[in-house]
Amino acid sequence: MQQNIPTLSATARESEKARETDEIVKRSGFAKGPKLGLNSIRAHSADMNWMSNNLPAPLGEGMLTVWVDAVKAIPGAAKAIAHLVSGAADAGSAWVDVIKARGERQARQIRDETETKSAFMNSIARVATEKAMQNPELVDRAVTYLSATLPREQETREEIAFLAVNYLRDDPPSADMKEVPDEDWLNLFSSLASRANSQTMKEHWAQILKGEIRAPGSFSLSTLLVMSVLDKSLAETVVRVWRAVIGERYVATIGRFNEGSFYTDLVTLDALGLIRLGHGMSFVSDGEGEASLRVGSKALIFKGMLAHQKSTLSVGVLSQSGRELASIQPFGGNEEIARELGPLIRNVFRAKAVFLSEFDQQAMRPSGPIELLDGEG
Numbered sequence: 029m030q031q032n033i034p035t036l037s038a039t040a041r042e043s044e045k046a047r048e049t050d051e052i053v054k055r056s057g058f059a060k061g062p063k064l065g066l067n068s069i070r071a072h073s074a075d076m077n078w079m080s081n082n083l084p085a086p087l088g089e090g091m092l093t094v095w096v097d098a099v100k101a102i103p104g105a106a107k108a109i110a111h112l113v114s115g116a117a118d119a120g121s122a123w124v125d126v127i128k129a130r131g132e133r134q135a136r137q138i139r140d141e142t143e144t145k146s147a148f149m150n151s152i153a154r155v156a157t158e159k160a161m162q163n164p165e166l167v168d169r170a171v172t173y174l175s176a177t178l179p180r181e182q183e184t185r186e187e188i189a190f191l192a193v194n195y196l197r198d199d200p201p202s203a204d205m206k207e208v209p210d211e212d213w214l215n216l217f218s219s220l221a222s223r224a225n226s227q228t229m230k231e232h233w234a235q236i237l238k239g240e241i242r243a244p245g246s247f248s249l250s251t252l253l254v255m256s257v258l259d260k261s262l263a264e265t266v267v268r269v270w271r272a273v274i275g276e277r278y279v280a281t282i283g284r285f286n287e288g289s290f291y292t293d294l295v296t297l298d299a300l301g302l303i304r305l306g307h308g309m310s311f312v313s314d315g316e317g318e319a320s321l322r323v324g325s326k327a328l329i330f331k332g333m334l335a336h337q338k339s340t341l342s343v344g345v346l347s348q349s350g351r352e353l354a355s356i357q358p359f360g361g362n363e364e365i366a367r368e369l370g371p372l373i374r375n376v377f378r379a380k381a382v383f384l385s386e387f388d389q390q391a392m393r394p395s396g397p398i399e400l401l402d403g404e405g
Contacts, residue, residue, distance in 0.1 A: 181222035191234030201242040220256040235356035251349040278343040302350035324362025327387040327394035332380025371402035
């Protein structure tokens with residue numbers, strides 16, 4: 029439970045700061061401005077103090093130790109989470125203080141931020157003496173924007189950090205991994221991810237951070253920039269199309285996948301640079317006239333083709349950013365798509381039959397029992 033117990037020294041310090049601010053404002057002439065006077069500056073200071081003391085706490089004290097220990101136990105996670113939460117790649121105690129601040133609301137990071145904002149308020153008054161005398165309303169709006177934006181973006185970064193670590197606990201990186209995310213990458217990620225508003229976008233950013241921690245270099249800077257322009261609607265479009273990805277980097281443009289609302293989705297993603305339409309995917313059957321194709325967690329097996337028969341399927345090709353974003357989507361939930369695509373592709377391949385099976389991601393080939401989807405078994 030948070031306790032606000034002011035000490036005599038703290039109270040005296042605040043009084044001294046208030047007197048100093050009053051004197052600066054009086055000398056600057058701000059008190060004569062229509063909006064930005066002594067009361068306005070004091071109000072902004074009070075708002076910042078309230079925000080720093082009332083940040084939401086997503087975890088109770090009992091879970092904090094577990095969460096922090098989990099971060100330390102995941103290779104490469106400490107640096108990335110520290111950078112996202114506190115803006116520094118130091119994996120020491122500073123970022124742990126910030127994490128605990130969300131549960132205990134007592135972290136040094138928040139206290140320092142409050143003092144920084146107070147100093148900013150005084151600096152605004154000093155700068156106003158020289159440059160902002162003629163437009164106090166502009167300064168007032170700048171302070172209002174800063175005091176409203178910083179806490180919200182910090183809260184977003186911390187929420188994404190929590191989500192990413194939870195994902196990593198379910199799918200941790202190799203214990204002997206030595207690489208860590210690049211500093212420039214972390215700088216851009218922190219800046220862009222902090223602007224996310226919807227829960228869907230926060231989850232997508234957390235998946236990207238998880239992927240980069242597991243395998244540094246998985247997501248390029250250009251992919252981060254593309255991700256930053258996605259809103260909830262566009263993100264849902266990506267999810268709809270990515271469920272139909274075949275062979276890990278193609279989308280078949282046949283049947284209903286080349287018309288109607290699905291094709292509209294393809295055109296939208298083509299405009300974003302995530303996919304390139306109008307390409308062909310070549311297949312060559314083996315010596316027994318068979319070929320297989322991965323559709324997420326499923327596999328389509330085509331039989332009864334000519335030996336070494338070459339076929340071409342009309343597809344859209346995922347760009348580098350498209351492939352990187354596709355990697356954060358789970359491979360489950362593709363059976364319906366696979367059942368729909370099987371007969372369509374069988375006709376293109378002129379195969380006698382198409383079967384459905386599981387896809388073994390470790391062995392990278394079809395496995396398990398097969399089910400006849402279409403044709404003569």
